[in-house]
Amino acid sequence: MNKIEVGAELAPKSFLINRKLLVEYADASGDQNPIHQDEAFAKSVGLPDVIAHGMLTMALAGKYLSDISGSQSVLEFSAKFIKPVVIPADTDVALVISGKVTEVNNGIAKIELLAMCNEVKVLGMAKGVIKI
Numbered sequence: 001m002n003k004i005e006v007g008a009e010l011a012p013k014s015f016l017i018n019r020k021l022l023v024e025y026a027d028a029s030g031d032q033n034p035i036h037q038d039e040a041f042a043k044s045v046g047l048p049d050v051i052a053h054g055m056l057t058m059a060l061a062g063k064y065l066s067d068i069s070g071s072q073s074v075l076e077f078s079a080k081f082i083k084p085v086v087i088p089a090d091t092d093v094a095l096v097i098s099g100k101v102t103e104v105n106n107g108i109a110k111i112e113l114l115a116m117c118n119e120v121k122v123l124g125m126a127k128g129v130i131k132i
Helices: 019-029 039-044 054-069
Strands: 009-017 074-081 093-105 108-117 123-131
Touching: 009 019, 009 054, 019 054, 054 074, 054 093, 054 108, 054 123, 074 108
Parallel strands: none
Antiparallel strands: 009 093, 074 123, 093 108, 108 123
16 A cells, blocks of 8 residues: 555556457446447547547546545545547557545545546546545
């Protein structure tokens, strides 16, 4: 476990996303929007390729938080979608999540999250509050 003190940089974690995972997520979530599975459709609406579900990206950032503190200790979690996670065919794309502790008070820590894919920030204003 990372040391949770103000200013601590939390170790990054990579989550691999590929087309197989997108199908599995679509089936589990019920989100069958073709921008997540149909390359021709995604390109026809102006996307560079198939993109990951925004909520999958959020879920992985949330997993990062729960891996730090345990799922019962995540009190708050939020982010804004700012860039899509593009998933080319036959490719594993790394979503890298890291964090920085911004505040610790009475057993509660505020964490600023950074979600990067191919050197592009994909979540904005990403933050969590955990019980430590």
